[in-house]
Amino acid sequence: ETAKEEIQSSNEELDTVNDELDNRNIELDKTNNDLVNLLGSIDTPIVILKDDLEIRRFNSTAQKELNLLPTDIGRKFTDIRLKIDVPDIEQMILNVIDTLKTKEMEVQDSAGCWHSVRIKPYLTQDKKIEGVVIAVVDVNKIKQSAEEIKEARDYAESIIATLHEPLLVLSEDLKVITANIAFCQTFKVSLKATVGQFIYNLGNGEWDIPELRTLLEEILPGKTTFHDYEVKHTFSKLGEKTMALNARQLHREKDKPSLILLAIEDITKRKKAENVLKRDKDTLEILVKKSSKNLLDAQQELDKAKRLSEMGKLAATVAHELRNPLSVIRMAIFMVNHKNKDRSLDGHINNIEKKISESERIITNLLTYAGTKMPDFKPVKVYDLINESLDSVRAQFSGSRIKVMLATEALKDLIVEADSFQLKEVFNNILDNAYQSFEEKPGKIEVSAECGQKSDSIRVIIKDAGCGIAPDELETVFEPFFTNKPKGTGLGLTICRDIVKMHNGNIEIASIKGKGTTVAIVLPKKRTR
């Protein structure tokens, strides 16, 4: 009974164990199925080795990719020639078993594809090492895109490097990421001292240019680009530079900070050339304008000269024709005077003679002005010329109470090269003016001369104490048709100036209204050209 009971209980126990075993078997199957399915669904070849490097398990991908056969299970992994050759794999596996650390290496297969071979230790639940798991990951695409990225990067960098235009790549916070050779060369900075620097700190803060700040901090964030902003800046080593700035903000993927491309063209030379060109153009324009104006002036001058020459001809003809009757009147009045016994007529006769002289002077001045030609230089005694002139003017003003003080000894015996006819006209006119300046009142005229031994010119000074000339009029006395006298052509001093100028001399006039006038004539002794 007892034994029966015991067997029964043992059977029951066994049934329980069996049930449990069944359950476990079911679970194991499940786990095994999970494992097989898991391994089979992984695209990455996976091989599990025992610690003696025997192949324990691999998935279908490994079979395909690594060229393994189901019969290879139990064989030593290192004895099999794999499709992907991994040098020193045995050493690496042993190393992983020893250190329990994952190893990874990149290898290329015979077709040139890249793979990453990852060896991980195979640990049991109780952390015992029982082998390794080898996973071969296809990194070809990653590798390829990395290469493509590198290529693109090299490409971009070589473009930047070969650009003649200085270029900076800046980070969002305006630090230099890259500078090309052109930048370093143009702005005489080293690459080392540039990369990583805040742009405004470059060259000891030389790049802290207000315009650049405005462009980078205000304009660029809003517009993302700017073109050809001209900035002038003086660098301590390089001097003044004119730069054309072009920039572009590069937006990258969401999280990454944007970049700034800043091209800095040194347009100093171009600008200078442009300025020179512009200046040349302006100069040319001015020249053209000037010459057209000159041309116009010349034309007007020509017209005027023509008119003057015609007027001159007319004046000459009229003057000439008046000389004949004047000479007859003079002779007639001479005879009237000769025959006259009636002294009461003397005053009238005297007046007629005076007016004849005045008319004669007017005619002579008109003729001289109209027909002043280049002087006919001959040796002339100026001393005699002054005396002759004085005689004729004195005769003309015979009734006046004017004393003439002569101090011209310096010129005695001196011979000067001049046109005697023209020079006499000069003295005649100035003495005539001097006499008339007294306006019928008595007075004194001083005629003096200077002639330094060493000097190559003479100086004749005619000074009167007459009415004088007002300062504003003094400027215009040499202009034709200017006159202060109630009568006269206003040509006297014009003729004097023209004649003296043609002798390469000089005529100066100084006057104080109410005190008198001094005229100084400077003439070269010898004809000068």
Place this chain on the structure above:
Amino acid sequence: MNKKKIIIIDDDREFCGEITEILTAFQYQVMAFTNPAAGLKSLTTDKYDLLLLDLKMPRVSGFDILKHVKEQKIKLPVLVITGNPLSSNIVEGSRDTDASERQIIKTAEGVINKPFNIPDLLTRIEKILNRPVEKNK
């Protein structure tokens, strides 16, 4: 004493009248011609001590008469009296007369400009007329 004979050729009638009267008053014997052709004719037939000659005259000019005097070798001093502007320059060689005219003017004793001073004219005449006598002394 014989009066000096002066011939005047000037187309201005009043000029001739006045100068004749003045010179007569100063003891000269005067023949005046307002027609230059007639004057020229008289030069060849009559003897004179001095010719007072105008330059600008119709038909026969003073230059023509001077040329004739020179060509015919008439020994007669000539004083040119002219209203021509800058005529003193003509003698000195100004550019407004042509070279041949300048040469002819040079054969004259002198040039006197209108309107001359009468005392000046008388002095010039006296000088010219007395010179050969002085030379002979």
